[in-house]
Amino acid sequence: MNFKEIRDYQHRLFSKDSHPKLLGKPSEGLNPPDLPIKNPEEPLFIKSYSFEEITMVNQKAILMASDLSKRYEDGVLALDHLNLEVQPGEVYCLLGANGAGKTTTINLFLNFIPPTTGTCYVNGIDVTRDPLQAKKYVAFVSENIMLYGNFTARQNLDFFAKLGGKLNLTKEDYYLVMRRVSLQDNAFEQRVRTFSKGMRQKLGISIAIIKDAPAVLLDEPTSGLDPKAAAEFLEILVGLKNEGKAILMSTHDIFRAKEIGDRVGIMKEGRLVMERTREELQYEDLVKIYIDYMRSEPLTA
Amino acid sequence: MFRTLFYKEILENLASNRFLMVFVLCLIVIPLGAYVSTRDYHARQQSYQESVNLYNESHKLPTDLLYRGAKAYRPPSPLSFLSLGLEIVMPNVAETRSRAGESQSYVELKFNNNQSPDNIYEFFHGPLDLVFIVAVMMTFFAIAFSYGSVSTEKEQGTLKQILCNAVPRNQIILAKMAANYITLNIPFVFTVLLGLLIFQGNGFALFGSDRAWLYVTLSIVFSLLLIGTFFNLGLLVSTLTRQAVSTIVILLLCWILIYGILPRLSIILSQLVYPVKSQQLLAFEKNQIRMENEKECDARIDKLLDSGQSSLEKQKSIRAEYGEKLVESWQKLDREWEKRREIQMSMAMNLARLSPVSCFIRPMAEISKTGWLEYQEFAKDVSRFQLVLNEKVYSQNVFEVTKGGLQSYEGKFSGPAPIFQFQTISNESLMKNVLPDFILLVIYNLLFFAGAYVKFLRYDAR
Numbered sequence: 115m116n117f118k119e120i121r122d123y124q125h126r127l128f129s130k131d132s133h134p135k136l137l138g139k140p141s142e143g144l145n146p147p148d149l150p151i152k153n154p155e156e157p158l159f160i161k162s163y164s165f166e167e168i169t170m171v172n173q174k175a176i177l178m179a180s181d182l183s184k185r186y187e188d189g190v191l192a193l194d195h196l197n198l199e200v201q202p203g204e205v206y207c208l209l210g211a212n213g214a215g216k217t218t219t220i221n222l223f224l225n226f227i228p229p230t231t232g233t234c235y236v237n238g239i240d241v242t243r244d245p246l247q248a249k250k251y252v253a254f255v256s257e258n259i260m261l262y263g264n265f266t267a268r269q270n271l272d273f274f275a276k277l278g279g280k281l282n283l284t285k286e287d288y289y290l291v292m293r294r295v296s297l298q299d300n301a302f303e304q305r306v307r308t309f310s311k312g313m314r315q316k317l318g319i320s321i322a323i324i325k326d327a328p329a330v331l332l333d334e335p336t337s338g339l340d341p342k343a344a345a346e347f348l349e350i351l352v353g354l355k356n357e358g359k360a361i362l363m364s365t366h367d368i369f370r371a372k373e374i375g376d377r378v379g380i381m382k383e384g385r386l387v388m389e390r391t392r393e394e395l396q397y398e399d400l401v402k403i404y405i406d407y408m409r410s411e412p413l414t415a
Numbered sequence: 416m417f418r419t420l421f422y423k424e425i426l427e428n429l430a431s432n433r434f435l436m437v438f439v440l441c442l443i444v445i446p447l448g449a450y451v452s453t454r455d456y457h458a459r460q461q462s463y464q465e466s467v468n469l470y471n472e473s474h475k476l477p478t479d480l481l482y483r484g485a486k487a488y489r490p491p492s493p494l495s496f497l498s499l500g501l502e503i504v505m506p507n508v509a510e511t512r513s514r515a516g517e518s519q520s521y522v523e524l525k526f527n528n529n530q531s532p533d534n535i536y537e538f539f540h541g542p543l544d545l546v547f548i549v550a551v552m553m554t555f556f557a558i559a560f561s562y563g564s565v566s567t568e569k570e571q572g573t574l575k576q577i578l579c580n581a582v583p584r585n586q587i588i589l590a591k592m593a594a595n596y597i598t599l600n601i602p603f604v605f606t607v608l609l610g611l612l613i614f615q616g617n618g619f620a621l622f623g624s625d626r627a628w629l630y631v632t633l634s635i636v637f638s639l640l641l642i643g644t645f646f647n648l649g650l651l652v653s654t655l656t657r658q659a660v661s662t663i664v665i666l667l668l669c670w671i672l673i674y675g676i677l678p679r680l681s682i683i684l685s686q687l688v689y690p691v692k693s694q695q696l697l698a699f700e701k702n703q704i705r706m707e708n709e710k711e712c713d714a715r716i717d718k719l720l721d722s723g724q725s726s727l728e729k730q731k732s733i734r735a736e737y738g739e740k741l742v743e744s745w746q747k748l749d750r751e752w753e754k755r756r757e758i759q760m761s762m763a764m765n766l767a768r769l770s771p772v773s774c775f776i777r778p779m780a781e782i783s784k785t786g787w788l789e790y791q792e793f794a795k796d797v798s799r800f801q802l803v804l805n806e807k808v809y810s811q812n813v814f815e816v817t818k819g820g821l822q823s824y825e826g827k828f829s830g831p832a833p834i835f836q837f838q839t840i841s842n843e844s845l846m847k848n849v850l851p852d853f854i855l856l857v858i859y860n861l862l863f864f865a866g867a868y869v870k871f872l873r874y875d876a877r
Contacts, residue, residue, distance in 0.1 A: 217877070224579050226876035246581040254579035260571035262423075264430040276419040277580040321576070331579075 175199035175235075176251070176329045176360035177206075177223060182232035184218050184384075192218040194384035195232070200360040202328060205351065207371035208364040210381035211408055216364035218384070220331050223362070224254060236329055250279065253322035257334040259314050263307030267292060267317050270306055271324060278325035288324070295320045295350050312343035319350050330354060332363040336370065348374050372400045380407050417586045420577075424594030428560070437556050438602040444552065445603075448543040449610030452496030453617040455542075459491035459530065463507070474832050480808050485511045487800050487835035489793045492784035493619055494627060496610075497634045498546040500780030503530055505790045509797040511804060524801055526794070545607070546779045549638040550674065550772050553603055554645040558670060560599040561649025562662040564591045565871065569657050578876050588654075588871040592864060596646055600639060607635060629842070630782050633849075637782070640856040641775040645670070647863035654870040678773045681766030689762055691755045697748065704744050712737035760787075768852065771859045778849035784839055788848055792840045800835045807833055 177200040184193040193215045200206045208216045221227050223234050225245035234241045237251035261270045271288045292302055295316040315335060322330050336344040348370055355361055365371050371378050372395055380388040387407055428434050470486050473479060487509040495502050506526035541547055568574035577587060621627050649666055656662045715733050767773035780786030
């Protein structure tokens with residue numbers, strides 16, 4: 115499909131005739147290369163797009179890293195020209211040794227650090243250019259989430275829900291979300307400092323759930339969890355995936371990555387050295403691939 | 416968004432043990448301090464009143480002043496519960512020495528201090544006034560409230576959790592500052608008001624003619640500024656470090672430096688850079704000059720008596736001449752010493768202003784009328800009183816000396832003995848004096864907060 119064909123296809127796809135109900139007031143902040151899929155409920159603003167934009171629209175990636183690099187002040191190249199996309203309803207697992215660039219990737223998507231080159235988009239919004247707008251569409255679960263120890267689980271949830279823009283939720287809404295992540299009822303009004311790590315991680319994911327963002331970023335969320343707690347946690351992720359969330363998870367757990375990931379990427383020295391789909395992995399041994407990559411010669415050598 | 420962040424900070428503080436601890440400590444210490452200070456003031460006031468009454472009884476006539484000498488008493492300050500300042504160490508009585516039989520053209524003035532605390536042990540640890548409570552206790556609490564506000568959140572990962580939402584960073588730091596500062600000051604302001612009730616209940620008129628409320632309000636403003644300075648310093652260090660432990664260690668070192676070392680160092684430095692002789696040495700030098708002067712004067716009179724040409728007029732003229740010479744020499748010495756001391760003091764004061772604590776302690780003493788200004792005002796009033804005494808009593812009464820040592824007295828002033836009246840420093844002069852410290856405290860607050868603000872905006876959240 116050449117450029118002209120793609121453009122014609124896009125014009126047909128988003129033309130006034132094909133989606134009359136979607137047309138209305140233009141949504142705010144749609145600067146190139148913003149995508150017209152920000153919120154399914156929001157009316158779309160139709161305009162002409164460049165070739166790159168059209169490619170993105172076609173793919174409908176919620177998370178997208180384009181030629182993304184990060185070199186820290188000490189000269190370490192943490193991320194080297196990463197290109198990555200995560201579609202709605204997809205779980206993308208990033209594997210790699212410590213320092214491979216997994217957390218840096220997540221930090222760049224959250225605008226915790228600026229990229230050296232390249233761009234990352236959340237729901238079509240350039241994270242560096244409009245970080246606050248981009249953050250509306252992303253939820254985050256970190257490793258060892260601590261939360262506020264003097265607050266109860268519900269108070270923590272209430273605070274982060276409000277930060278996420280959910281201002282009118284009731285106590286029942288919070289209870290519902292906490293039940294969904296299998297947090298026991300008697301823990302709802304308990305101070306979080308009494309929680310086990312597993313309970314805290316569950317509360318962490320319930321914070322991500324209540325934000326109801328189309329993208330969820332997880333940084334080694336199951337590290338330190340016992341197998342049962344990890345399995346429960348991943349079940350919740352599957353639920354989110356089925357809701358259409360785009361999930362990007364960095365992990366060291368190869369088995370669970372294979373189990374839950376629709377796509378698995380292996381990172382080494384800041385580069386995405388391998389990417390496999392679930393289907394491809396049915397016939398390949400991920401553990402062997404991973405170990406082979408880790409044992410291979412350094413890329414910079 | 417700001418409201419959510421602000422409310423969370425308030426709630427987190429109210430649920431914490433440190434808030435409870437600060438509240439309990441303030442509740443015990445501040446009203447207790449107010450009670451003890453007002454009781455001590457009552458004792459000093461009673462002593463002052465008795466001394467004044469006794470003096471008035473025994474100094475009704477000008478001759479009483481000649482024989483017994485005049486005295487001027489400085490009343491104690493009722494606001495000493497805010498700051499005891501120099502109240503105990505400052506002279507509280509000025510005496511003119513009556514040296515019957517000698518020239519009265521210059522009457523020596525001496526400042527004395529006949530006060531001492533009920534319990535001498537107080538000198539070791541200082542009083543429990545508002546200055547101590549704020550400069551030591553509240554500044555420490557301010558650090559305790561702010562040290563973890565950013566670094567603990569960094570350490571626990573909650574800051575990352577906040578920053579992954581569409582929250583402007585400036586709102587986070589502003590909410591932290593406002594909420595923590597307000598929560599910290601709730602126990603302080605509440606218990607200070609309680610202390611004021613005790614003050615009022617002990618017979619002081621807060622809203623009386625001496626405008627105590629104005630000075631109390633000013634003291635509270637200064638206190639809040641100092642607390643704010645340490646709080647913002649805590650916030651700044653908290654944004655600069657990644658671990659709460661590092662923050663508290665750095666802040667404790669800063670606290671020691673600001674509270675303990677800088678003010679003391681400034682005094683030592685000023686003494687080294689600009690030395691001034693001690694008062695004892697000055698008194699010794701003055702005594703030597705007097706002895707020489709008297710020796711010369713006596714020699715001349717003796718010579719005159721020996722020549723048989725002595726007359727009362729001639730003796731008077733010689734004594735007056737030497738008296739004037741003595742006065743001139745003493746005044747010159749005093750002026751030089753005062754000048755040097757003022758330079759040294761002003762050098763020490765300005766150097767000490769590098770410490771926010773110094774910008775608080777000295778003005779608090781001035782506001783409480785227990786500072787150096789009050790003493791200077793007392794000294795000025797005493798000088799005026801001395802002039803009145805010279806004009807109405809000493810210069811109008813003549814002592815005659817004969818060779819046989821006989822003395823006769825001839826009084827010309829017959830009215831009632833002049834009474835010393837003390838006028839405290841004017842509000843205008845006071846405000847003018849404390850204004851630089853006020854401005855400096857505001858600058859310290861802004862500087863530390865601006866540093867914390869900028870650092871937080873640039874914070875690398877990874």
